Amino acid sequence: MTTINNNYLKLKAGYLFPEIARRVKTYVEANPDAPIIKLGIGDVTEPLPEACRTAMIKAVEDMGDRASFKGYGPEQGYLWLREKIATQDFQARGCDIDASEIFISDGSKCDCGNILDIFGKDNTIAVTDPVYPVYVDTNVMAGHTGEAKDNGEYEGLVYLPINAENNFTAQIPDHKVDLIYLCFPNNPTGATATKEHLKAWVDYAQAHNSIILFDAAYEAFITDSTIPHSIYEIEGARDCAIEFRSFSKNAGFTGTRCALTVVPKTLTAKAADGSDVELWKLWNRRQSTKFNGVSYIIQRGAEAVYSEAGQAQTKALVSFYLENAKIICQELTSAGLQVYGGVNAPYVWVKTPNGLSSWEFFDKLLYNTNVVGTPGSGFGAAGEGYFRISAFNSRENVNEAMKRIREKFD
Numbered sequence: 210m211t212t213i214n215n216n217y218l219k220l221k222a223g224y225l226f227p228e229i230a231r232r233v234k235t236y237v238e239a240n241p242d243a244p245i246i247k248l249g250i251g252d253v254t255e256p257l258p259e260a261c262r263t264a265m266i267k268a269v270e271d272m273g274d275r276a277s278f279k280g281y282g283p284e285q286g287y288l289w290l291r292e293k294i295a296t297q298d299f300q301a302r303g304c305d306i307d308a309s310e311i312f313i314s315d316g317s318k319c320d321c322g323n324i325l326d327i328f329g330k331d332n333t334i335a336v337t338d339p340v341y342p343v344y345v346d347t348n349v350m351a352g353h354t355g356e357a358k359d360n361g362e363y364e365g366l367v368y369l370p371i372n373a374e375n376n377f378t379a380q381i382p383d384h385k386v387d388l389i390y391l392c393f394p395n396n397p398t399g400a401t402a403t404k405e406h407l408k409a410w411v412d413y414a415q416a417h418n419s420i421i422l423f424d425a426a427y428e429a430f431i432t433d434s435t436i437p438h439s440i441y442e443i444e445g446a447r448d449c450a451i452e453f454r455s456f457s458k459n460a461g462f463t464g465t466r467c468a469l470t471v472v473p474k475t476l477t478a479k480a481a482d483g484s485d486v487e488l489w490k491l492w493n494r495r496q497s498t499k500f501n502g503v504s505y506i507i508q509r510g511a512e513a514v515y516s517e518a519g520q521a522q523t524k525a526l527v528s529f530y531l532e533n534a535k536i537i538c539q540e541l542t543s544a545g546l547q548v549y550g551g552v553n554a555p556y557v558w559v560k561t562p563n564g565l566s567s568w569e570f571f572d573k574l575l576y577n578t579n580v581v582g583t584p585g586s587g588f589g590a591a592g593e594g595y596f597r598i599s600a601f602n603s604r605e606n607v608n609e610a611m612k613r614i615r616e617k618f619d
């Protein structure tokens with residue numbers, strides 16, 4: 210008899226985005242001409258930078274010539290790309306990261322899930338609440354949790370609430386956890402972490418032999434020069450942190466697919482016999498076995514991000530979304546709403562007014578203004594009473610959505 214991975218049955222059925230789609234569909238069926246504007250899902254809308262497109266076209270030409278044709282590339286990614294990342298993203302910010310410690314992949318989402326392959330089943334795992342759902346669901350699938358409780362939390366996970374009272378940065382636990390997921394700038398709250406906050410986490414991780422899984426997918430959106438872009442800007446992080454980065458949000462690669470994971474060679478964890486094992490070796494083995502590298506064409510496109518033109522174009526792209534975020538913050542504030550984030554991140558985190566639940570606010574916004582956002586409660590129990598508005602849209606749609614909220618929300 211064939212059996213299944215029963216952990217999949219623990220996953221909660223009514224996942225956030227399908228439920229949003231269901232409610233929008235119901236509304237549109239009753240109001241077929243409703244001019245819906247979606248400020249919900251965190252996907253980019255603007256075209257790929259020209260530098261990236263040109264590099265990819267050139268790479269396609271390379272593939273058409275026997276002399277420059279490429280078959281399987283290195284599983285870890287081409288060295289010319291890893292070297293640019295090491296020097297421009299890390300060493301330029303004072304991070305002691307070498308090209309050999311960088312692994313190119315086809316996405317941060319998969320890396321965040323796949324990384325669990327190299328860790329034991331008995332680790333205590335901490336996530337913030339609200340949180341990017343991928344961290345939680347991949348741990349459920351891997352059998353690292355118990356069943357789902359009524360409030361949506363899973364047995365066995367440690368939830369660290371983040372809210373306006375703690376400035377959307379979690380209180381460092383007073384007990385030991387082994388793996389900690391941190392995401393800064395944060396999805397969904399748009400919050401950032403100061404150097405002091407990250408230092409407190411690194412100190413905690415060093416004191417408890419824990420490992421931080423640091424998701425820096427939105428680092429390009431940091432405009433405040435005092436905020437760290439990488440966990441490796443903090444002394445000691447090489448010994449306790451893995452960092453995930455992606456070209457999805459800075460260069461619009463959500464449909465193109467390229468990302469990277471940094472596993473420092475100094476990072477170790479315990480084997481069953483008590484010995485220390487280098488995680489780099491395990492991740493390298495894992496990737497070499499289960500992954501065959503990112504397309505040459507795409508890696509050339511990612512490399513172009515580091516050219517002078519690519520830097521200017523990605524900067525302009527990020528500035529465009531940040532300007533959207535600024536407009537959203539200003540307009541919602543003048544509509545009397547309390548907003549957070551949206552300054553060093555493409556997400557605005559709104560406190561629902563008058564004690565409305567996240568879903569009540571969702572319905573009200575949909576019915577009164579035809580604007581779709583994301584209920585905060587979908588990111589975790591502590592997201593209840595909040596709402597996420599994404600800045601990933603055209604200027605026209607952002608302006609129109611804000612106009613409607615100004616005129617018709619109440």
Ligand SMILES: *Cc1c(COP(=O)(O)O)cnc(C)c1O
Nearest residue numbers: 316317318341396426455457468
């Ligand atoms: C968008 C996003 C990513 C990037 O995922 P890709 O698979 O590289 O597109 C990673 N983490 C968070 C929190 C994100 O929102």
